[in-house]
Amino acid sequence: MKSALTIAGSDSSGGAGIQADIKTMCANHVFATSAITALTAQNTLGVTGIMDVTAEFLAKQLDAVFTDIYPDAVKIGMVSSSDLIEMIAKKLKEYKAENIVVDPVMVATSGARLISEDAIETLKKELLPLATLITPNIPEAEVLSEMEITDEASMVEAAKKISENFGCATLVKGGHQINDANDLLYSNISYVWFKGKRINNSNTHGTGCTLSSAIASNLAKGYDLDTSVKRAKDYISGALGAMLDLGKGSGPMDHSFAIDNEYTTEYEE
Numbered sequence: 001m002k003s004a005l006t007i008a009g010s011d012s013s014g015g016a017g018i019q020a021d022i023k024t025m026c027a028n029h030v031f032a033t034s035a036i037t038a039l040t041a042q043n044t045l046g047v048t049g050i051m052d053v054t055a056e057f058l059a060k061q062l063d064a065v066f067t068d069i070y071p072d073a074v075k076i077g078m079v080s081s082s083d084l085i086e087m088i089a090k091k092l093k094e095y096k097a098e099n100i101v102v103d104p105v106m107v108a109t110s111g112a113r114l115i116s117e118d119a120i121e122t123l124k125k126e127l128l129p130l131a132t133l134i135t136p137n138i139p140e141a142e143v144l145s146e147m148e149i150t151d152e153a154s155m156v157e158a159a160k161k162i163s164e165n166f167g168c169a170t171l172v173k174g175g176h177q178i179n180d181a182n183d184l185l186y187s188n189i190s191y192v193w194f195k196g197k198r199i200n201n202s203n204t205h206g207t208g209c210t211l212s213s214a215i216a217s218n219l220a221k222g223y224d225l226d227t228s229v230k231r232a233k234d235y236i237s238g239a240l241g242a243m244l245d246l247g248k249g250s251g252p253m254d255h256s257f258a259i260d261n262e263y264t265t266e267y268e269e
């Protein structure tokens, strides 16, 4: 069985972070291992506390996983401080990790800031150059490309800039668009649109975590990047389309029906 490692924060409400990653990997038939960067106290309404682990303890978790169940892919989510980012970069290099998907988590759907300002600079310098794929949403892509995104043409321009700057593929996610949910993959100087029908479900807590973990799962299974993104987009559409409605705010998705829903995403080159 293939395995994927998630390096991310814990979400006590189970919709995002490590919990979403493990559910996604399991539903995609990949064994999930984890290294936790922080505990968060949060629910569907917001984040009420964050407690980071130390860089030394994160290193211990990474050593334990890499020396035993070596991952076929790695997904990185919430990492709030520079010293944790530096430790992850050091360990990924030490263990020659492959198929690295970085979701540059900056702000939760509920509005809480999940990364410090100086850590964004460390992320750009140390971690993004190691990535196979970066998966920013539109506000994150604006920060990484240092440009405003207002339409599909500027999504392409920003993705190209990010890919060139960090030497990796970039998927700019369109969940923050008004009418569509179209994601743009830029890799090897060409791009593909993954056209998704917008699902009328306001329970989108953890969509970014879920998508990046589904991509990592598919890379772990040996699919190429385009196919991994397409299968992940089908998965997220299935999880959203199951229309789970839990909690008082933006609730989590249903992973148990995500694959059964059999959504199909259109490709457009």
Ligand SMILES: Nc1ncnc2c1ncn2[C@@H]1O[C@H](COP(=O)(O)OP(=O)(O)OP(=O)(O)O)[C@@H](O)[C@H]1O
Binding pocket: 016, 107, 108, 109, 136, 137, 138, 173, 174, 175, 176, 181, 182, 183, 196, 197, 198, 199, 200, 201, 204, 205, 206, 207, 208, 209, 211, 233, 236, 237, 240
């Ligand atoms: N209402 C929706 N209908 C269909 N797909 C959606 C919807 N909302 C988000 N998505 C999809 O979910 C994935 C995550 O996109 P999004 O832009 O929401 O990321 P994000 O903001 O990082 O997520 P998060 O909510 O975890 O912060 C993308 O594939 C996007 O197209």
Ligand SMILES: Cc1ncc(COP(=O)(O)O)c(N)n1
Binding pocket: 008, 009, 010, 011, 016, 017, 018, 040, 077, 078, 105, 107, 108, 109, 110, 204, 205, 206, 207, 208, 209
């Ligand atoms: C531990 C953790 N990691 C990531 C997110 C982002 O997910 P979302 O933007 O859907 O809240 C989160 N809320 N919590």
